[in-house]
Amino acid sequence: xxxxxxxxxxxxxxxxxxxxxxxxxxxxxxxxxxxxxxxxxxxxxxxxxxxxxxxxxxxxxxxxxxxxxxxxxxxxxxxxxxxxxxxxxxxxxxxxxxxxxxxxxxxxxxxxxxxxxxxxxxxxxxxxxxxxxxxxxxxxxxxxxxxxxxxxxxxxxxxxxxxxxxxxxxxxxxxxxxxxxxxxxxxxxxxxxxxxxxxxxxxxxxxxxxxxxxxxxxxxxxxxxxxxxxxxxxxxxxxxxxxxxxxxxxxxxxxxxxxxxxxxxxxxxxxxxxxxxxxxxxxxxxxxxxxxxxxxxxxxxxxxxxxxxxxxxxxxxxxxxxxxxxxxxxxxxxxxxxxxxxxxxxxxxxxxxxxxxxxxxxxxxxxxxxxxxxxxxxxxxxxxxxxxxxxxxxxxxxxxxxxxxxxxx
Numbered sequence: 001x002x003x004x005x006x007x008x009x010x011x012x013x014x015x016x017x018x019x020x021x022x023x024x025x026x027x028x029x030x031x032x033x034x035x036x037x038x039x040x041x042x043x044x045x046x047x048x049x050x051x052x053x054x055x056x057x058x059x060x061x062x063x064x065x066x067x068x069x070x071x072x073x074x075x076x077x078x079x080x081x082x083x084x085x086x087x088x089x090x091x092x093x094x095x096x097x098x099x100x101x102x103x104x105x106x107x108x109x110x111x112x113x114x115x116x117x118x119x120x121x122x123x124x125x126x127x128x129x130x131x132x133x134x135x136x137x138x139x140x141x142x143x144x145x146x147x148x149x150x151x152x153x154x155x156x157x158x159x160x161x162x163x164x165x166x167x168x169x170x171x172x173x174x175x176x177x178x179x180x181x182x183x184x185x186x187x188x189x190x191x192x193x194x195x196x197x198x199x200x201x202x203x204x205x206x207x208x209x210x211x212x213x214x215x216x217x218x219x220x221x222x223x224x225x226x227x228x229x230x231x232x233x234x235x236x237x238x239x240x241x242x243x244x245x246x247x248x249x250x251x252x253x254x255x256x257x258x259x260x261x262x263x264x265x266x267x268x269x270x271x272x273x274x275x276x277x278x279x280x281x282x283x284x285x286x287x288x289x290x291x292x293x294x295x296x297x298x299x300x301x302x303x304x305x306x307x308x309x310x311x312x313x314x315x316x317x318x319x320x321x322x323x324x325x326x327x328x329x330x331x332x333x334x335x336x337x338x339x340x341x342x343x344x345x346x347x348x349x350x351x352x353x354x355x356x357x358x359x360x361x362x363x364x365x366x367x368x369x370x371x372x373x374x375x376x377x378x379x380x381x382x383x384x385x386x387x388x389x390x391x392x393x394x395x396x397x398x399x400x401x402x403x404x405x406x407x408x409x
Contacts, residue, residue, distance in 0.1 A: 006031065006032040006033075009100055009101075010138075011028075012027075012133040014026075015102075015130065015133075017122060017123070019123070021121075023102065023108075026102050028093065028102075029092065029099060029100025029101045031053055031091050033076065033077070033088070034086075034087055034088045036138075039142070039144060041142070042145045043089075043167075044090070044146075045131075045148030045152035046071065046148070047071075047149055048288050048289065049276070051069075051093050051097070052099065052101075054073075055070055055089070075366060075367055080363075080367065081363070082147065082371070090134075090140070092130070092131050094122075094127040095122055096287035097287075101130075103283075103287065104117065105281040106119075114206040116206065116283055117203035117204075117283060121290065124154050124155055124295045125162065131155075142167070142168075144167075144374070145169040145374055146160075146167050146169075146171075147171040148171075148175065149172075149174050150174055151288075151291075151292045152175070153172030153173060153175020154176075154177075154295045154297075156172050157334075160308055161310075169313050169373065169374065169377065171318070171373055172315075172317055173318040173366060174323055175331070176326045176331060177330070178297060183227070186223060187292070189223055190223045190224060190285075191289055193216045194220050197217075199213040200282060213282045217276065217277045217280070219273070222269040222272065227325050228356040228357045229355045230324065237268075238263070239264070242261035242262065243266065247262060249270070250274060303337065305340035308337060308341040309341045312343070313344075314378050315335075316348065318331070318349075318359070319349050320354065320355070320356070322353045324356075344378050346383045348369045348384050349386040350365045369384065
């Protein structure tokens, strides 16, 4: 079935960021699927390195790869969980990224040069306000739902916090109200990998005569991939196997490396890094990770529940048992805050060994509860509130397995 699809870039004019700085013009790249009928708009919020290209359509340019390429195609589309024959689905690339929306790699009209590190500090609040302005341009005053996975889930929470009267339902998948210390530490290492690369050159690496900081970006991406997987999934996919004879080492090695095996897991991470450095801007990566690290739902309020008190819709939290980046316990804490704010809330926990990546690679588990939530709210037949099924006297470990850190013995 063919569904109407739009792929456009819209200017919302001068944009003031939460930090107080402004840029003369913010252009926002978005894609929209289906037909708008006044009350059927669903906003999908992408994750850290995602794009507006959430689903495939005939006019799409799939030159990019990874999460930028139809990254939720198993969830969004005709007859799928977010059914584009029922809903008008919008996904917008956020400010600070590098897939069509203004960011560090964009040209500053006042100088004629890329913004680089002169681009203003970006926050999740800025993402939300840019989306609100885009929807105003599109003539969409109200949303049936806002849905997002990973840091896109933080974007969803900010909608409930800042525009509680503009959305009926929110769904966060593999997300939390803030990053914990371990995630902050790993984000810091990723940023240092980039800024320590000599080719980063203080962020001034644009131009044909200047190499890009590909080594730093590659390392940052590899750290990210390790964060998104679990012990079980890595053991299952790679074990301690050596890579095939045709596999070649991507990075320089010490002389003794030839004596030791080049392992399958190393080869996989090198492959993922090579794909990533060709499609994402280093300064945009720094900007996006800083926005994520800075996010705290309770900022400006006494608690998470207080921040969500004005939201009167319904909420679905989805989490995965092996996700140590955004844990089941963090999702349950968020669900408790929503309940404290008297929001009808369901927390659906999915048994999975895919780690954080499960929200992208397990459509058969994500799709049914999400589809039912969009159609029927928390009363949907596939929407299970795990905490309602857990005895009140049970310990957290009954529904949240031990934190599966890759760095724990």
